[in-house]
Amino acid sequence: MRLTALPAFDDNLVWCLIDDTGRAIVVDPGDATPVLDAARDGLVPSAVLLTHHHHDHIGGVPALLDRWPELPVFAPDDVRIEHATQRVGDAARIEAGGVRFDVMFVPGHTRSHVAFVGAGSLFCGDTLFSLGCGRLFEGTAAQMHASLARLAALDDATRVCCGHEYTESNAAFALAVEPDNPALHARAAEVRMLRAQGRLTLPSTIASERACNPFLRCDAAAVRDRIATRLGHAPSDDVETFAELRRWKDGFRS
DSSP: OEEEEEEETTTEEEEEEEOTTSEEEEEOOSOSHHHHHHHTTTOEEEEEEOOOOOHHHHTTHHHHHHHOTTOOEEEESOTTSOSOSEEEOTTOEEEETTEEEEEEEOOSSSTTOEEEEETTEEEEETTEETTEEOOOSSSOHHHHHHHHHHHHTSOTTOEEEESBOOHHHHHHHHHHHOTTOHHHHHHHHHHHHHHHTTOOOOOEEHHHHHHHOGGGOTTSHHHHHHHHHHHTSOOSSHHHHHHHHHHHHHTOOO
16 A cells, blocks of 8 residues: 655644555544545545544544545544544554554553554554654653553564654754764754655654654663763663653753
8 A cells, every 4th residue: 555644734744545546544634635635636535543632633534524424433532532433442453444453552642642553554643753752741751651662662664654744853852862873863864855855754664763763762871871961860760761851852942
């Protein structure tokens, strides 16, 4: 199946897995407009996957259901998400649009956030970003760290399809954390080139994120040393390292 991302709003991405007939699994359509525009070129949604309740990820669902009333909508068990036809939770295995997905419960950004893994791709919403991670709006640092550790354990080649194009700004922070990481420098250079050409930096891969993303590298000596400098003492564990990284990022300006 062909993987593509439809830009929405300022930096959202509506991911689509499209088969040879144009039938598409649509992920997190916060805005229906790019999906409806693609439909004029032959795209036909076959299922919708929703990772969490934020409006910029679910707001387009009513318009899509107006156009395709029988469209199945898979979503976490959260009353803030209307229009779901099937609720999903951790370790569920679903079939959507002819593709099998494993569901992972990944709280931290929100309390009910899930991710979908299928067709060699990870649809992770706002939990994992390339070179970054989501803010802790409802969860704890321990929850988010555990969620990211689960995602980092996926196969190296898994394509990371996150909900926003944040990679360039995330790279600036990652370089502040690990200025001597050669893999990160290579990724940052690639990101600058892609953005200068008006291209997306996504999908990334799990292998790339493990090598470059500081939020997946809380056990790396260089990351722990940087956090120790900020804290004034060695972090007690990886969760404390992660928590301070997230606080640092929340106030970071490049």
